[in-house]
Amino acid sequence: GAGVSQSPSNKVTEKGKDVELRCDPISGHTALYWYRQSLGQGLEFLIYFQGNSAPDKSGLPSDRFSAERTGGSVSTLTIQRTQQEDSAVYLCASSLVATLTDTQYFGPGTRLTVL
Amino acid sequence: SQQGEEDPQALSIQEGENATMNCSYKTSINNLQWYRQNSGRGLVHLILIRSNEREKHSGRLRVTLDTSKKSSSLLITASRAADTASYFCAPYTYNQGGKLIFGQGTELSVKP
Numbered sequence: 001g002a003g004v005s006q007s008p009s010n011k012v013t014e015k016g017k018d019v020e021l022r023c024d025p026i027s028g029h030t031a032l033y034w035y036r037q038s039l040g041q042g043l044e045f046l047i048y049f050q051g052n053s054a055p056d057k058s059g060l061p062s063d064r065f066s067a068e069r070t071g072g073s074v075s076t077l078t079i080q081r082t083q084q085e086d087s088a089v090y091l092c093a094s095s096l097v098a099t100l101t102d103t104q105y106f107g108p109g110t111r112l113t114v115l
Numbered sequence: 116s117q118q119g120e121e122d123p124q125a126l127s128i129q130e131g132e133n134a135t136m137n138c139s140y141k142t143s144i145n146n147l148q149w150y151r152q153n154s155g156r157g158l159v160h161l162i163l164i165r166s167n168e169r170e171k172h173s174g175r176l177r178v179t180l181d182t183s184k185k186s187s188s189l190l191i192t193a194s195r196a197a198d199t200a201s202y203f204c205a206p207y208t209y210n211q212g213g214k215l216i217f218g219q220g221t222e223l224s225v226k227p
Contacts, residue, residue, distance in 0.1 A: 004157075031213050033213065033214060033215075035217075042217060042218065042219045042220065043158075043203065043217040043220070044217075045214045045215065045216055045217075048212070048213055048214050050212070050213060056212055056213075056214060058214075059214070089156065091156075091157060091158070093158075095213065097213075102213070103148075103160045103163070104158075104160065104213075104215060105160070106150075106157035106158040106159070107157055108156045108157045109156045109157055
């Protein structure tokens with residue numbers, strides 16, 4: 001079946017603008033994760049959703065970052081007042097449930113460039 | 116949360132040779148996963164080894180886990196140019212919920 005999809009694949013924006021990144025998880029997966037990968041920082045966890053539980057936001061770097069997951073499916077990561085240090089590849093992943101043995105399936109990522 | 120540290124940071128070998136990457140972590144784990152990333156995009160799950168397992172195979176991949184040393188290794192045998200990628204380990208403990216914490220990865224280059 002279809003894998004995790006993300007849009008857009010590339011986004012160039014100007015400093016100070018807001019951006020929205022979208023993730024469509026694999027159908028039936030209840031857990032959804034956002035990660036960020038930037039030069040010098042490696043692959044960082046940002047936030048994850050598990051069913052109807054409150055999301056784990058412990059990885060969000062500032063209050064400019066927020067994420068929603070509507071109807072338990074599609075998720076949107078919003079970055080307000082973007083800064084140059086927000087430039088990175090934003091990766092989304094999903095899994096059946098957020099358990100210790102469950103494989104996470106990653107999307108292709110959105111490359112964000114903030115000028 | 117648990118973070119793995121991969122070693123070496125970069126590895127360059129010839130096609131046909133074996134590649135070994137190591138991962139160290141700090142506290143007890145429930146399992147450890149290895150992922151591969153091509154061209155800085157999405158990660159692909161390779162293998163998961165549980166804390167009560169010592170070795171696991173999948174095709175040309177062999178993963179070992181030594182919980183006494185808090186380390187794991189990933190061996191790719193008879194490497195191919197297509198194995199060129201970054202490899203990440205993700206040690207996992209139950210109290211992390213579902214999130215994975217990755218290290219900086221090992222960048223493997225296999226030359227034809």
